[in-house]
Each structure stands twice: as C-alpha cells, then as structure tokens.
Amino acid sequence: MNTKGKFYSGTSGLVLPVANKLAFPPAYKDKSRLSYYASMFNSLEVNSSFYKVPMPTTTRRWATEVPEDFKFTFKLFKGITHNKELVFEEELVQKFMHVIDQVGDKKGALLVQFPAGIHYDSCSQLERLLSSIRQCDPKKTWDLCIEFRHMSWYQKETYKLLKKYHAAMVMHDMPKSLPPQIASRLKFEYVRFHGPAGDYKGGYTDEVLQVYADKIDAWLKEGKTVYVYFNNTIGDALKNLIKLTESIVK
Numbered sequence: 001m002n003t004k005g006k007f008y009s010g011t012s013g014l015v016l017p018v019a020n021k022l023a024f025p026p027a028y029k030d031k032s033r034l035s036y037y038a039s040m041f042n043s044l045e046v047n048s049s050f051y052k053v054p055m056p057t058t059t060r061r062w063a064t065e066v067p068e069d070f071k072f073t074f075k076l077f078k079g080i081t082h083n084k085e086l087v088f089e090e091e092l093v094q095k096f097m098h099v100i101d102q103v104g105d106k107k108g109a110l111l112v113q114f115p116a117g118i119h120y121d122s123c124s125q126l127e128r129l130l131s132s133i134r135q136c137d138p139k140k141t142w143d144l145c146i147e148f149r150h151m152s153w154y155q156k157e158t159y160k161l162l163k164k165y166h167a168a169m170v171m172h173d174m175p176k177s178l179p180p181q182i183a184s185r186l187k188f189e190y191v192r193f194h195g196p197a198g199d200y201k202g203g204y205t206d207e208v209l210q211v212y213a214d215k216i217d218a219w220l221k222e223g224k225t226v227y228v229y230f231n232n233t234i235g236d237a238l239k240n241l242i243k244l245t246e247s248i249v250k
Helices: 033-038 056-064 090-106 120-136 156-164 206-221 237-248
Strands: 007-011 043-046 071-075 107-113 143-147 167-169 188-193 225-230
Touching: 007 071, 007 237, 033 043, 043 225, 056 071, 056 090, 071 090, 071 225, 090 107, 090 120, 107 120, 107 188, 120 143, 120 156, 143 188, 143 225, 156 167, 167 188, 188 206, 206 225, 206 237, 225 237
Parallel strands: 007 043, 007 225, 043 071, 071 107, 107 143, 143 167, 188 225
Antiparallel strands: none
C-alpha cells in the first residue's frame, strides 16, 4: 500500500507480550524494556508523565534506546490539566515542555487530556493553556492533541480555538463523551482506544478494527500523520494493536 502519510501506533503506557526480562528474546536480554518494546512498535504514548514529570536526563536517555523512526507521545502532567476550573502554573508548563523536548527528533504528539469535571466554562483557561504550550513550541514541533471528557466542549467555539492553536481533537471511544466526527484540515489525527466499554478492559472485534483501519487508511492517503494508541491495557491492547497495524501496513 502506497501512502503519503505516516502511521504511528502503540500502547498507552509500556506494555510487553512477556511477563519479565527472563522471557525477552536473546538480543534484548541486556537491554531496557523500552528497547524491546521499540523493536515491535514505532511509537509509545508515555502515560507515566501524567503522574510525574520525568527528569530531563530520563527522556534524553529514552531517545537513545529506540530506532531512528520511533516517535514518543507524552501525556501532559495532571498537575496542569486536572485542577479545579483548569487552574495551572505557567512555569510548570514550561518545565514539562523542556523535559519532553529532550527526545529531540523523536517528537511525536503531545496529548492533553481533561477530566470529565472540566467543562466548556473553562474555555478561557483552555486558551491560556494552549497559548502557553505554543509559546514553548513556536515551531510546532509537537503535534498538539486535545482529549475532552465532557460533552459541553463539542461546539463551534471550541473548534475555532483548536484551529487557532493548530491542535487536533482526539478521536476516542469513551461512551459518555464520544466526540463528533469533525473534518479537520490539520496534517495529523489522533485516535485512542479505551476498551469497548470505556473501562480499559476487553478487546475489539476484527470487524470494529477494520472500520477504524479503513478510516485511518483514508487519512494516510490524504498525506496525514496518524497516531493510534490502545489504552485497554487491562485487556487486549497488544492483540488489538497488532491486528490494526497489520490491517493498515500491508
């Protein structure tokens, strides 16, 4: 299949098909978990950065443990995104951006996920956050992607704001906050799978995955970069990831 776009896929958080290092292939026995993961998949949605901002030395080291074509996606720290009324400190945004910038040419997307308790009435704070992020990344080296968990966000003013800051709306499948299918002129798209029931468990049927594969294939033929991550890590994330990837990269 000849596509102009780039397809990056992985799991939300580092998931491996084996229980421990004893079961690693011989070539990876003396290497990190990340190195082994990156031998199978070309991207990772770093979930740990949501709970704790990594050290710059850590992200710099990660970049040396993956192939040249690997891309990191980082989930923005919850101390920025999950405060009441979306109150945050700009210095913390600057610190976070500095830390993740250490991966250099292995930059993928920056995922900004809000909780269900953050509604559209915090729109002015959202603009402040997007502005802060872009001030730290004026060349737009990170593909900025926003995941909303409350239905109030799905309106024209939100879409205008995202367009202004060159940010994509994450396509996800949380039942209570399913985003509408909005056509975007951005050169990138972001899809997150949270499990069929939205509880990070279970797995998707081949038929469901094929529907997504067809949509992703269409985006790739438009020349878009597409990021896809499976967050059903209590369930069949790896199995689903492999199946979807095989359906697209033929």
